[in-house]
Structure formats: C-alpha cells, structure tokens
Amino acid sequence: MDLEDELRQAMADHVTGVSAPGTLAHEARRRHQRTVRRRATIAVAAAGVVVAIAVIPTYQAIRPQPVSAPGPEGRHPGIGGTTTAGSAAPSPSAARSNGSTAPSESPSAKTHAGTRPSRHPGTGSPRGTAPDVVKALLAYLPDGIDPHDTCHTGETGARRTTTCRWTGPAGWIEVRLVRDDSLKGPGDMGFTPASAQHAEVHGHAALRAAAGATFGQVMWIERSGLGVWVGVSPTLGTRLMRVAEGVQVD
Amino acid sequence: MARRDDESFVEFVAQRGTALLRTAQLLCGARTDAEDLLQTALEKAYRHWGRMRPDADPEPYVRKILVNLSVSRARRWRVLREVQMAAPPETPTASEAGTVELRGVLIEELKRLGPRQRAVLVLRYWEDMSEAETAAMLGCSVGTVKSQAARGLARLRERMGKSAQAAASRG
Numbered sequence: 001m002d003l004e005d006e007l008r009q010a011m012a013d014h015v016t017g018v019s020a021p022g023t024l025a026h027e028a029r030r031r032h033q034r035t036v037r038r039r040a041t042i043a044v045a046a047a048g049v050v051v052a053i054a055v056i057p058t059y060q061a062i063r064p065q066p067v068s069a070p071g072p073e074g075r076h077p078g079i080g081g082t083t084t085a086g087s088a089a090p091s092p093s094a095a096r097s098n099g100s101t102a103p104s105e106s107p108s109a110k111t112h113a114g115t116r117p118s119r120h121p122g123t124g125s126p127r128g129t130a131p132d133v134v135k136a137l138l139a140y141l142p143d144g145i146d147p148h149d150t151c152h153t154g155e156t157g158a159r160r161t162t163t164c165r166w167t168g169p170a171g172w173i174e175v176r177l178v179r180d181d182s183l184k185g186p187g188d189m190g191f192t193p194a195s196a197q198h199a200e201v202h203g204h205a206a207l208r209a210a211a212g213a214t215f216g217q218v219m220w221i222e223r224s225g226l227g228v229w230v231g232v233s234p235t236l237g238t239r240l241m242r243v244a245e246g247v248q249v250d
Numbered sequence: 251m252a253r254r255d256d257e258s259f260v261e262f263v264a265q266r267g268t269a270l271l272r273t274a275q276l277l278c279g280a281r282t283d284a285e286d287l288l289q290t291a292l293e294k295a296y297r298h299w300g301r302m303r304p305d306a307d308p309e310p311y312v313r314k315i316l317v318n319l320s321v322s323r324a325r326r327w328r329v330l331r332e333v334q335m336a337a338p339p340e341t342p343t344a345s346e347a348g349t350v351e352l353r354g355v356l357i358e359e360l361k362r363l364g365p366r367q368r369a370v371l372v373l374r375y376w377e378d379m380s381e382a383e384t385a386a387m388l389g390c391s392v393g394t395v396k397s398q399a400a401r402g403l404a405r406l407r408e409r410m411g412k413s414a415q416a417a418a419s420r421g
Contacts, residue, residue, distance in 0.1 A: 003403055003406060003407055003410070004375055004403070006352060006353065006356060007356055007360070007371065007375050007403075007406065008375050008376065009353060010352070010353035010354075010356040010357050010360075011276055011357070011360075011372070011375065011376045012376075013353050013357075014275070014276065014353075014357045015272035015275055015276060018268070018271055018272050018275055018281070018284075019268045019271070020263070020267030020268045020270070020271045020288070021285070022264075024263050024267045024271075024285075024288070024289065024292065025259060025260040025263035025264065025267075025292070026260075027289050028259075028263065028289050028292035028293045028295075028296050029256070029259075029293075029296060031289060031290070031293040032293045032296045032297055035293065035297075
C-alpha cells in the first residue's frame with residue numbers, strides 16, 4: 001500500500017465514530033442571531049456616537065445664552081443667541097444715542113463696553129444659577145409691564161453686573177445690580193447723570209435723574225459692594241421712585 | 251425566484267453535518283476545535299442561506315467556508331496554540347511488538363503540516379477531489395495544489411522514515 005492509500009486509511013480511521021451533534025443547525029442559527037444582535041448593538045452605539053457628535057455642537061450653538069445688554073441699536077440678543085428686535089421702548093442707551101437730553105453717560109455703554117457675557121457657571125453664570133449671582137425682584141410692577149423678566153450677567157474686571165429687564169405695552173423697566181467691592185457711593189457705579197438730584201431709596205442715599213424726554217433713573221448702594229441702578233421708560237417716569245422702592249435683591 | 255428557507259438549512263445540516271464535521275476534524279485536528287469551526291462555518295453559510303438558489307448544492311459553498319476558516323484560524327492561532335499546549339502532544343508509540351502505529355503517526359504528522367498543505371492533502375485524499383477542484387476550493391492554481399500536495403507527501407514520507415528508523419533502533 002503506498003503512502004496516499006495509507007493516508008486515506010489513516011484519515012478514515014481517525015474520524016471513525018465522529019458524528020455531528022443533533023443541535024448543530026440550532027447552534028449555528030443561535031450563533032447567527034447572537035451575531036446579528038451584537039452587530040445591531042454596535043450599530044446603535046456607533047449611531048449614538050455619531051448623533052452625539054453631531055448634536056452636541058448643535059446644542060451648544062442653540063442652547064440659551066445669557067442675553068447681553070441693550071446694544072447700541074436698542075436690540076437684545078434673545079434666547080438661542082439670536083438677536084431679536086428690542087421692545088417698543090427705547091433702552092437707555094438707545095435713548096442717549098438719539099441725541100436727547102439723556103444723562104451724560106449711558107449706563108448701558110458704561111456697563112457693557114468691553115463686558116464679556118458669562119456663559120459658564122462659575123465664571124458668571126446666566127440667570128442666577130451660580131450661587132453668587134444676585135437677581136432683582138420687583139415688588140411693584142406697573143400695569144402694562146410683563147412680569148416675565150430677562151436677566152443676564154456680565155463682568156468687566158472685578159465688576160459684575162446683573163441686568164434684569166421688564167417690558168410691556170406701558171414701557172420698560174431695567175434694573176442693574178452692580179457688584180464691586182470698590183463701590184462706596186452711588187456715583188461710583190459710573191452711571192451718574194449730569195442732572196442728578198439727591199434722593200433716598202430703602203433709606204440709602206441715592207442719585208436720581210427724573211424722566212424727561214428720555215428715561216428716568218435712580219441709583220444707590222444697597223449694601224457694601226452692591227449698587228443698584230433702576231431705569232424706566234419716559235412713560236413710567238412718574239413711577240420711578242415707587243419702582244425703585246419695590247426693588248428687592250434676591 | 252424561490253429561496254432557501256430555515257427548514258432546508260436544518261435538513262442540510264442533518265444530512266451532511268457528520269461529513270462536514272469529519273472534514274473539519276481532519277483540517278484542524280481536535281474534535282472540539284472541529285465542532286467550533288463547523289458551527290462558525292455553518293453560521294456564515296446561514297447568513298446567506300436565503301439568497302442561495304434552491305436547486306444549487308450548498309455543500310461546496312459550506313466546505314469552502316470551512317477550509318478557508320481552518321486555514322485562517324490556524325494561522326491566527328499558531329502562536330496561541332504553542333503557548334497553550336502545556337502537556338506534550340499525544341504521540342503514537344511503538345507497539346509491544348515494536349511495530350509503529352503507522353496510521354496514528356501519519357495523522358500526527360498531518361497535524362504538524364502547515365494549514366494550507368494539510369488542507370490540500372485532506373481535500374485530495376479524504377474528499378477525493380481532483381487537483382482542479384482542490385485549486386478552486388482553495389482559490390489557488392492547480393500548480394500550487396500539485397506542489398503543495400507533493401511537498402506534504404514528501405514531508406510525511408520523510409517523517410515516516412524517521413519514525414520507522416527510530417522504531418527499528420528500539421526494536
């Protein structure tokens with residue numbers, strides 16, 4: 001017998017008694033189903049990663065941003081970072097830009113020139129999410145003013161300013177809370193109008209500019225390191241002091 | 251066009267499972283490995299079973315998967331196998347009468363061949379395939395099949411000769 005025949009015989013001997021188990025087909029199908037499940041899981045996970053990669057930047061782009069102060073055109077960046085047209089009432093800065101007899105220096109311009117709106121908690125978070133953020137509440141809200149406010153916080157150097165604004169058919173109210181350890185008197189806030197008069201709010205010395213053709217404003221030091229500025233549209237000028245007395249710092 | 255269904259798969263495995271398992275065992279050596287290899291091959295075949303024509307014989311397709319799997323797996327596992335083999339491989343011993351268990355030695359020497367050479371010998375001498383069929387199954391030329399078969403047989407012959415000499419010297 002030559003080697004080839006021996007090899008054939010050896011192979012036949014080697015596999016004698018070998019028979020396939022009855023569950024072979026079932027096992028193969030089970031493996032297939034497992035493979036399909038595993039591939040589906042991988043596909044879902046991969047799709048999740050792709051979606052996350054695509055969605056997170058989109059979310060970052062569209063999530064509510066802190067609104068900035070009224071700009072030179074009297075416009076407010078709204079929710080989602082889009083710029084929305086300002087209310088019918090002119091903002092303090094807009095009033096000034098019209099060349100009216102507004103205070104010598106616009107609070108908006110002072111506060112927001114070079115102001116970096118805070119986007120992240122801990123570096124000046126929006127809407128009072130950080131523990132050190134203060135918020136103004138109005139105990140008195142004139143008729144025709146929407147009780148929903150828009151607040152944002154910005155900071156310039158050591159000064160952090162939280163601006164809240166209420167608008168409505170009757171006009172607008174804006175409250176600025178200025179936190180700065182160097183504040184000693186209302187004039188230190190830098191919003192002092194040219195024609196300021198001495199007044200008193202919450203028992204504190206205040207500076208007031210009555211509303212004429214432009215907005216009315218009053219400012220005082222609420223407590224050490226915290227100044228308050230209140231501005232109202234000309235339509236609400238007669239209620240300036242009542243609004244100011246109703247300001248509560250939260 | 252009609253397609254193969256699950257029932258035909260079960261029927262095919264029931265009819266040809268043992269033959270395929272024997273081929274798998276000759277290709278990879280160990281019984282457990284052979285079952286795993288065959289299950290993997292059948293799973294791959296099952297994946298495309300519905301697309302196979304009902305009048306076509308699925309066995310060459312399954313066998314081709316089996317051979318390709320055994321070759322690629324043997325290449326991949328070569329290092330692992332060497333590490334895992336804690337006990338020395340089972341080697342045939344001379345019988346009491348001093349004669350060599352020729353067929354056992356042949357199988358052991360067959361296992362020691364390279365995966366492709368072993369596949370050529372299994373297909374040629376176990377499956378009784380022609381050189382052309384073997385070449386088609388392995389995806390190589392007829393010349394390669396001829397040379398691989400010749401080298402495999404030569405190596406077996408050489409090792410058989412050494413074993414015979416060793417047996418003779420012990421006897």
